[in-house]
Amino acid sequence: xxxxxxxxxxxxxxxxxxxxxxxxxxxxxxxxxxxxxxxxxxxxxxxxxxxxxxxxxxxxxxxxxxxxxxxxxxxxxxxxxxxxxxxxxxxxxxxxxxxxxxxxxxxxxxxxxxxxxxxxxxxxxxxxxxxxxxxxxxxxxxxxxxxxxxxxxxxxxxxxxxxxxxxx
Numbered sequence: 001x002x003x004x005x006x007x008x009x010x011x012x013x014x015x016x017x018x019x020x021x022x023x024x025x026x027x028x029x030x031x032x033x034x035x036x037x038x039x040x041x042x043x044x045x046x047x048x049x050x051x052x053x054x055x056x057x058x059x060x061x062x063x064x065x066x067x068x069x070x071x072x073x074x075x076x077x078x079x080x081x082x083x084x085x086x087x088x089x090x091x092x093x094x095x096x097x098x099x100x101x102x103x104x105x106x107x108x109x110x111x112x113x114x115x116x117x118x119x120x121x122x123x124x125x126x127x128x129x130x131x132x133x134x135x136x137x138x139x140x141x142x143x144x145x146x147x148x149x150x151x152x153x154x155x156x157x158x159x160x161x162x163x164x165x166x167x168x
Contacts, residue, residue, distance in 0.1 A: 017054070021047040025057045037061065050081050052113065059120070072124040078117040086110055092118055092140060100144060112150070115141055119152055126159055135159050 024044035028037040041061055044054045055078050062071035083090060086107065088099050103111050122137035138159065141152040 015052060017051050018047055020044075021051065021054060025053065028057065028061070032061075052078070055081075063124075068124050068127050072121060072128070075117050075120045075124060079114065079121065082110060082114040082117065086114060088114065092137070095140065095144065097144060115145065115150055119150055119155070122152070123155060126155070131159055 021044040024040040024047070028040035028044070031037050031040075038061065041054075041058050044051075045058060048054045055074055059071050059074040059078070062068075062074060079092060080090075082088070083092070086099070086103060088095055100111055118137055119141055122134040122141075125131070125134035125137070135156065138152045138156040141150060142148060142156065145152065
């Protein structure tokens with residue numbers, strides 16, 4: 001399936017969000033790196049626990065703070081939330097093109113968001129040494145994204161190269 005084959009759909013940051021949650025995200029961005037930024041993001045999370053913009057903000061915060069395990073928890077939460085929204089199986093291993101076909105016309109941006117979260121979890125797993133799981137995730141993405149529009153192949157090549165290098 002071509003992951004760029006969609007038209008005019010809303011993106012995750014187009015979804016309506018409460019003013020208070022948006023203010024928390026904006027203020028956390030303005031004060032990034034200062035005391036209180038994380039608390040603002042957590043407040044946004046408690047206000048809008050399934051909003052993609054809040055989840056992306058938390059993911060990025062933890063990632064750029066080098067809190068890889070926390071970023072991984074957020075990415076895994078995105079997978080759970082969007083599996084429910086898209087009627088995908090709970091286990092991403094069971095995902096196949098049949099599930100994606102149901103959304104070809106109306107919610108490919110959500111499918112892309114889900115698959116990018118899957119790629120994000122793979123990347124983070126590579127960072128913490130969970131190569132086998134990361135490789136499985138990347139192979140699943142490539143199985144579903146035949147034209148590699150999401151760029152999983154380069155990560156897979158890095159993982160395989162790293163694995164081959166450790167053998168020699």
